[in-house]
Amino acid sequence: MRSALPFPTLMSGFVAVLVGYASSAAIIWQAAAAAQATPVQIAGWMTALGLAMGISTLALTLWRKTPVLTAWSTPGAALLVSGLENVTLSEAVGVFIFANALIVLCGVTGLFARLMKVIPHSLATAMLAGILLRFGLQAFVSLQQHLLLCGSMLLAWLVGKALAPRYAVIVALLAGCAVALLQGKIASAPLSFAVVMPEFIAPQFTPSLLLSVGIPFFLVTMASQNAPGFATLQAGGYPVPVSPLIIFTGGLALLLSPFGVYSICIAAITAAICQSPDAHPDPKQRWRASATAGVFYLLAGIFGGSITALMGALPVAWIQMLAGLALLSTLSGSLVQALAQENERDAAIVTFLVTASGMTLVGISSPFWGLLLGGLCYAVLSLRRRA
Template sequence: MSTPSGPSGPSAPPGAATVSIGWAVLAGVVTGLVGFTSSFAVVLTGLRAVGASTDQAASGLLVLCVTMGLGCVVFSWRTRTPITLAWSTPGAALLATAAVPHGGFPAAVGAFMACGVLLALCGLVRPLGRVVAMIPAPLANGMLAGVLLVLCAAPFLAVAEEPAAIAPVILAWLVLMAVARRWAVPGALVAAIVVLIVSGTFGELAGASLVPVVEFVAPQWDAGALLAIAVPLFIVTMTSQNIPGIAVLAGFGYRPDMRAPLTYAGTASVAGALGGGHAINLAAISAALAAGPEAHPDPDRRWVAGVSCGFTYLAFGPLSALVTAVAVAAPAGLVETIAGLALLATLAGAAAAALGDTEHREAAAITIVVSASGLVVAGIGAAFWGLVAGAAYLLLIRLAARGAIPIRRR
């Protein structure tokens, strides 16, 4: 079956048929392995920051693995396109800098569900997706950059407090960034595991229940949480994940109908929120690992990488309780260090996109500063106010340029 990517589809290079399909399977496993190990710390940090208990955070990690794994398998197989899904890493980063909402984690769950509804509507109602795309990219990226700035500073603050535990992790990351960038964060995670072994952290887990259990969380509806969590989570997930994810597939010649995957991501986010998960979406950065020529020379066979990526995520699900328990017992700052290192590349990309456009540079800078400030007004966190401040400044400047606001010149 040919890849549904247009009238002609991406063509296979000479000799592609001689490459074993096992190559695509391996590429999918690597995609899932890198996707999970490079950002699970961000997810746990985000869920715990908005009030999740250890069990609820483990449950959230479990449902995220299951929902995105199933999505990868089903849509890659049905469309014969390497469609991969992932949890919203930028969204988790946003949560990590948010305050616990009034009403605690149940209010955050209500916000997760509202975000999922909006994500699903973007798949069902195309004009809504176009409206989201109209949000000035520098402002959306500025909000993300401001949020990430706080998290990316964590490793360098932690190394001053716990040099013996944090310095080996940063050193491993630096070395691998120079010689094998793709494995820099997984390598830092390996160094962190060594630190955990030396510190005796694993011995503290004796008697702890490591069997993953879905913890049902009844949602609460709080206006502050909807503004502080649901709206920014929706914006960063759409602008930093779903829209770039579609662009990555198109860049490799794949143009399937994305309404079903987008709708699934939204509805699965609604259902997963009841188990503590924040949001899933189309993969963006990791999507290239499964959709590019590294997965298989023949574009018609790369869908296998999407399927094997999904099964890899499903295999990580049963480990969610163990991963969460270790993260809780780890030395102070270790999990935050992994999360911060994992997000540095994303911070660089978001900051470059935010400040690269001279027309929006000042508005983006205001958005970054306010989003990173930790400002909380009426229970609503800095990410929302950063977007509001940047948009207000941009509107003011445009009105002044059109003469709608009189400016007295001396």
Template sequence: MIKDIHLSTIIAGLIAVLVSYSGPLAIFFQAARSADIDPQMMTSWVFAISIGAGISGIVLSIVYRTPIITAWSAPGTALLVTLFPQLSLNEAVAAYITAAIIIFFIGISGLFDKIVNIIPASVAAAMMAGILFNFGLSAFEALTSTPLLTIAMLVGYVIFKTITNRYSLMLMVVLGGTLSVLFLDSDFTHFSLQIASPTWITPQWTWSSTLSLALPLVIVSLTGQFLPGFTILKTFGYQIATRPIISFLGLVSIPIAFFGGITTVIAAITAPICASSDAHPDENKRYIAGIFNGVFYLLGGIFAGSIVLFFTTFPAQIIAIIAGLALLGAIFNSLSLALKDTANIDAATITFMTTASGIEILGIGSAFWGVILGTWIYALLTLLRRMKKTTK
């Protein structure tokens, strides 16, 4: 394992954590404000979700020798924003535990494996491209607010990729930090290391919290995280059984819930950062990126107070630019794979457009509907071609 460690894999793990903290964590802050959560409790939340993602990511990446990136349920966190403050924090924790137990039993049943295996490769790739597309746009949307800095970052990206593809992400972080200090008046002088002090939250089970949060949390976690997450790994050539991983993550989610941590799931947005060739040319060594992703999460959990302080200081637009540019390669590879199957290009295009649209039907996100529509169209096209052959 030591021989497989490379700086590029370490940086990929770091970038994936930075993206998670800069994006989905913002939803956590919004939920905390809705529930009028104090900074101490917010620190406990960050501690719990970071420790859960850190431990699970390290264990799974080592066991399966695969860059298995885990995180907290971003769509599940979004549910909290709509439920607080009517829902108490104690009820929310009880719902987390209920959802974790349900996910565990879904995992050991093995039903999820069958669903993932029937998704065509071109449809899976198109879904991943659709998921990443809007996220990648964030790098260019910054042109409206900080045009000169965005152009500087774009030029730096091209230069770094040309000079050294392996270390380009690390150089982008350095460039972004430098520009933030020089031109956006970012002040990191008050930054300090603050060890987290987790707060125990006693669960309170109610039918209301079970129906309004626990069950929807299971649905959005399966459709918005596990489905695209496993599909992305499959797209990069990592064939792994979903049963033990889902079951394991269900178990991990139970103890962290008592400290405010929402369900731990397979990451979707950040997975390509560690699973692509940018992390390491050798796909058999990219699991190191998954391990260090977990290590950085653990550090984030231990110093959760510092994480909260840092990401309220680091400019959001710079982080968005770095994250968007870091995903360009994965977006290109996904589109290339999706369009490679010319016979089913309509199915891939419909999948991509549906997923990228960001629609939400019955509380279920666009990634699920994209893969459902795409798979149906793929099956229809296959059937029509067979019928055409038989009539000749």
């Protein structure tokens, strides 16, 4: 068992799911609450989302033997927080079905696959580095307010990196837990691990909502979640067929939309944890970390009713420091690859800076604009060199 699933590989899957839920589960609750969902209905949404991500992650990872991790669309959820205000649950489900049907159509026609093929590797890695930079910065900014907690985690990681590199993040995790427990920063309120079954909600299609919320939600999900997800796979050296994965994830979300599954996408940030050398020294074996994450997703889905309370019990600084340390090697590797080709550095650094800026234009977040502006620089400078 240890040879098939080393402990660092197991922990990489766990950390990926922990970071994914901790960073955006609260946004999902806000979006559901905006659509007037009850606490029980929201818990059912979390159950359905966890099960859908677990099923899709396991299916795609075992099928491709590649660390393919799926996730909900965090930018999409942020858009829904304001877009679903004063909207009924039936109308919200109608928006989900409409947007997911457009995603499936995008996969069937192959339009998205053709777009991904033209993205240079240097720009893909630069965009990934720009996405991950925020997590690295958060880790060290948290030292200012939580010196003992975060400092002990950093010191433990450094010692682990020097003595047993594969276990460095695990050592930091355990050290942080010990310090947080001694400081009384882990909430001790009792948690109920009751299973909350998702509730079927019949859709209602309101044309004005489909245009004003459904189409922007589709565009944000594709540009800000799926595009970075596939770019992350490409940057990690894992070429995968784009259209089949889009059809699978979009189709699963379409099928489960009436139960609150608003989107299932290809993950970027959490996938980078499973694609890291810390997950496994052999790149061909890192799919095991992603498969482990799929199992943890299923467990999180089964206990979806209490997952947010569990996240709330952990110190935010502990989660931020853990995420930053877990993504450190992937961030540094992405920067090396992005700047390796001298004639592509200008375009790569534009992509990196625009992505890292966090800017949002017309509702679409910075990774899309980073690729767009970096691609424009790449095209213009390539034409200049040929001339």
